Amino acid sequence: MATAISNTIMAQMQQQHVITVLVENHPGVLARVAGLFARRGYNIESLTVSVTDDPQVSRMTIVVGEDHRVLEQVIKQLHKLIEVIRVADYAEFPAIERELALIKVNADPRHRREIMEIAEVFRGRIVDMSDKTFVVEVTGGTEKIDKIYELLSAYGIREMVRTGVIAMARGTKTA
Amino acid sequence: MKMSGANIMLECLRREGVRHIFGYPGGAVLPIYDALYGYTDIEHVLVRHEQGASHMADGYARATGQVGVCLATSGPGATNLVTGIATAYMDSIPIVAITGQVRTSVIGKDAFQEADITGITMPVTKHNFLVKRPEDLPRVIAEAFYIARSGRPGPVLVDIPLDVSLTKIEWDPETYTTQVNIPSYKPTTRGHEMQIRKAAQLIAEAKRPVLYVGGGAISSGAAKEVTELAERTNILVTTTLLGKGAIDETHRLSMGMLGMHGTAYANHAVNNCDLLIAVGARFDDRVTGKVDKFATGAKIIHIDIDPAEIGKVKVPDVPIVGDVKTVLTELLKHVQPRPWTEWNDQIMEWRARFPLIYPRDGKLYAEYVIEQIGEVTNWEAIMTTDVGQHQMWAAQYYKCRRPRQWVTSGGLGTMGFGLPAAIGVQKAFPDATVVCLSGDGSFQMCVQELMTATVYGLPVITAIINNRSLGMVRQWQEMFYEERYSHVDLQASPDYVKLAEAYGGVGMRVQKPEDLRAALEEAVKIRNRPVVLDCVIPTEENVYPMIPSGQSIDEMKIRENLEELKATVHADSETWSFSDEEKVLEQYVEAVRAAEARKEKE
Numbered sequence A: 001m002a003t004a005i006s007n008t009i010m011a012q013m014q015q016q017h018v019i020t021v022l023v024e025n026h027p028g029v030l031a032r033v034a035g036l037f038a039r040r041g042y043n044i045e046s047l048t049v050s051v052t053d054d055p056q057v058s059r060m061t062i063v064v065g066e067d068h069r070v071l072e073q074v075i076k077q078l079h080k081l082i083e084v085i086r087v088a089d090y091a092e093f094p095a096i097e098r099e100l101a102l103i104k105v106n107a108d109p110r111h112r113r114e115i116m117e118i119a120e121v122f123r124g125r126i127v128d129m130s131d132k133t134f135v136v137e138v139t140g141g142t143e144k145i146d147k148i149y150e151l152l153s154a155y156g157i158r159e160m161v162r163t164g165v166i167a168m169a170r171g172t173k174t175a
Numbered sequence B: 001m002k003m004s005g006a007n008i009m010l011e012c013l014r015r016e017g018v019r020h021i022f023g024y025p026g027g028a029v030l031p032i033y034d035a036l037y038g039y040t041d042i043e044h045v046l047v048r049h050e051q052g053a054s055h056m057a058d059g060y061a062r063a064t065g066q067v068g069v070c071l072a073t074s075g076p077g078a079t080n081l082v083t084g085i086a087t088a089y090m091d092s093i094p095i096v097a098i099t100g101q102v103r104t105s106v107i108g109k110d111a112f113q114e115a116d117i118t119g120i121t122m123p124v125t126k127h128n129f130l131v132k133r134p135e136d137l138p139r140v141i142a143e144a145f146y147i148a149r150s151g152r153p154g155p156v157l158v159d160i161p162l163d164v165s166l167t168k169i170e171w172d173p174e175t176y177t178t179q180v181n182i183p184s185y186k187p188t189t190r191g192h193e194m195q196i197r198k199a200a201q202l203i204a205e206a207k208r209p210v211l212y213v214g215g216g217a218i219s220s221g222a223a224k225e226v227t228e229l230a231e232r233t234n235i236l237v238t239t240t241l242l243g244k245g246a247i248d249e250t251h252r253l254s255m256g257m258l259g260m261h262g263t264a265y266a267n268h269a270v271n272n273c274d275l276l277i278a279v280g281a282r283f284d285d286r287v288t289g290k291v292d293k294f295a296t297g298a299k300i301i302h303i304d305i306d307p308a309e310i311g312k313v314k315v316p317d318v319p320i321v322g323d324v325k326t327v328l329t330e331l332l333k334h335v336q337p338r339p340w341t342e343w344n345d346q347i348m349e350w351r352a353r354f355p356l357i358y359p360r361d362g363k364l365y366a367e368y369v370i371e372q373i374g375e376v377t378n379w380e381a382i383m384t385t386d387v388g389q390h391q392m393w394a395a396q397y398y399k400c401r402r403p404r405q406w407v408t409s410g411g412l413g414t415m416g417f418g419l420p421a422a423i424g425v426q427k428a429f430p431d432a433t434v435v436c437l438s439g440d441g442s443f444q445m446c447v448q449e450l451m452t453a454t455v456y457g458l459p460v461i462t463a464i465i466n467n468r469s470l471g472m473v474r475q476w477q478e479m480f481y482e483e484r485y486s487h488v489d490l491q492a493s494p495d496y497v498k499l500a501e502a503y504g505g506v507g508m509r510v511q512k513p514e515d516l517r518a519a520l521e522e523a524v525k526i527r528n529r530p531v532v533l534d535c536v537i538p539t540e541e542n543v544y545p546m547i548p549s550g551q552s553i554d555e556m557k558i559r560e561n562l563e564e565l566k567a568t569v570h571a572d573s574e575t576w577s578f579s580d581e582e583k584v585l586e587q588y589v590e591a592v593r594a595a596e597a598r599k600e601k602e
Helices: A002-013 A029-040 A068-080 A109-121 A142-153 B005-015 B027-036 B050-064 B076-080 B082-090 B117-124 B134-149 B162-166 B193-205 B215-219 B223-233 B264-272 B324-332 B342-353 B366-376 B389-397 B418-428 B449-455 B471-480 B496-502 B513-525 B562-571 B580-601
Strands: A016-024 A044-051 A057-065 A084-089 A095-106 A125-129 A133-140 A157-162 A166-169 B002-004 B020-023 B043-046 B068-072 B095-101 B127-130 B156-161 B168-170 B209-213 B237-239 B254-257 B275-279 B299-304 B318-321 B382-385 B434-439 B461-466 B506-510 B531-536
Touching: A016 A029, A016 A068, A029 A044, A029 A057, A029 A068, A029 B117, A057 A068, A068 A084, A095 A142, A109 A125, A109 A133, A109 A142, A133 A142, A142 A157, B002 B005, B005 B027, B005 B134, B005 B162, B020 B050, B020 B418, B027 B068, B027 B095, B027 B156, B027 B162, B043 B449, B050 B068, B050 B076, B050 B082, B050 B095, B050 B418, B050 B449, B068 B076, B076 B082, B076 B095, B076 B117, B082 B095, B082 B117, B095 B117, B095 B134, B095 B162, B117 B127, B117 B156, B127 B134, B134 B156, B134 B162, B134 B168, B156 B162, B193 B275, B193 B299, B193 B318, B193 B324, B209 B223, B209 B264, B215 B223, B223 B324, B237 B264, B254 B264, B254 B389, B264 B342, B299 B324, B366 B389, B366 B434, B366 B461, B366 B513, B382 B389, B382 B418, B389 B434, B389 B461, B389 B471, B418 B434, B418 B449, B418 B461, B496 B506, B496 B531, B506 B513, B513 B531
Parallel strands: B020 B043, B020 B068, B068 B095, B095 B156, B127 B156, B209 B237, B209 B275, B237 B254, B275 B299, B299 B318, B382 B434, B434 B461, B461 B531, B506 B531
Antiparallel strands: A016 A057, A016 A084, A044 A057, A095 A133, A095 A157, A095 A166, A125 A133, B002 B168
């Protein structure tokens, strides 16, 4: 079962692109971007929004589940939104991609040791603990988080939350 | 000086060159209407339904190339504009729609006549604004007009809450500037030099080129350049529904419209060409039919100001992003003259074989009505249309001599567009003859605007192609739904002659072809009120040729009795003043002679 999920995720990976969209920090911009994806039928795998070093500018990191031809359209259509300043496709240069996950996993006293070891291997941390559960915090690329999720599934996951991918170009290049 | 938001807005509009506003008052725009009271620099046209206002602004924009302006109150007033805004959006027409909004303090609280109009129109505007402070008005109005008219034009909506129009602030009108700088919005107008050279190279190498020209050529004002390119290279031109007028349609190099109801010869030409030069056109499904089978053997040059159109449907060999006029001007520097070729002869042969033709058997047909409108007005009338069979017949038979002579809802296909659009056109050109070609279905969708025409003394002529049914849907039901005519028979209609009179206009009914000319001649003489011409045609008439939706030219349906018609129409040609068919044949013979002469030389 776990492997099956993983294969599905891997298959999707072939079709995933991370793009960064710099937008004017105006009310309603998120609605414009989300609305564009909805009405043109583009798939969003994840979307994160936050301010940048310039308070006038917000940054959206979007994981798009489409092939290259559609991705090109996505980028061009995004450019047409008046408040979109820049769109960068991270397939075009080396980039760091990260997301953060909080995983609430059943932690029966018999398994606590094992779970802590798994967390350690993945450089995660136990950030909360009850008599029945741990909350594991882990940061990394999507694959890494999928992997720890898969391993922790064996103990029974009660809840998981992921931030979605954020990305930054390596070296001196900026978006 | 202290000014209210409403006064500031009007002052900005005036400085944008606005001379007409089409609008309808209401609670949330009371301050704006108060500011308009006695304001003489801008004429307000009071419509009968806000939808009419949006189409009038649209018609005004299409005929003039200027930004059209409409105004409505919050809630239902604003939502009534939506169809008109969407119509303008699909056809890239620059309009600015101004709506009132409830006070900023109650936005989001389901106040009386509140609607989230910026949310509602987000997918059908190029951009929209909710103005939260009167201080923002000058900047927003300037940006709205700039965005509407620049790049790929489109509608922009400005939503102004009641308290923003009411509040007085210190503002100096002299500080207003129409020059704006939006860092995130910089349309590309100049084409890439290398790409333009490549395009010229492809044109020089092509054996069977075709020019496919769309609405972008009209909005960019490139008719002269299109014609010059065609004439220099002897490349025949087909236009889209919105491209009509980019070349004089009586020109020897014009093939008329292509696509679903385009001429058979234009479609054959596109289907067999080895180079398709797409100019301000977007490969709409009504043009291409089945995309995989559209212009399969052709290399494609695609010139468009909107980068997103490049590769959206067809991936071009040479993409050129830029303003059509600017790009063609550059391209013309590199394009060498080409002679008339066998390919041109081939197209002429198709043209003679599959002419646009209709029966001349004593009955009144739409095609005849359209030709006669052209004849009586010396093909100078500005024609607006509604949507349906009459629109396609008009596209085929109304030969536009110049750009902006043809006003039709293409992308959205909005029934009810024609009459209000004609009113907008007439307001811009009071001396012009403006004819709205409509159907008995479409006409009733915005018929209330006849009153507007009467009140303002506008002599728009509406020719209703009356077949007592929703003809285009009926045609599809006949062809694709086993003649199951579901709810297309209108069963009963008002007496259009009396209806016109009730609205203060002139009504006439024409049932026989021999009565048409006199009626039209009388209609064009009336210059102070609207005229409605009820033209009664047979119900069963279909639009030919037709390429069924999603199919290719192989499935094109032509008139079954085409050969018979070709023979009879010729025999009868003396009684009919205008025969397209004959002209075509003359041109063909001329072309063949020229080709023979060329061969002899060699």
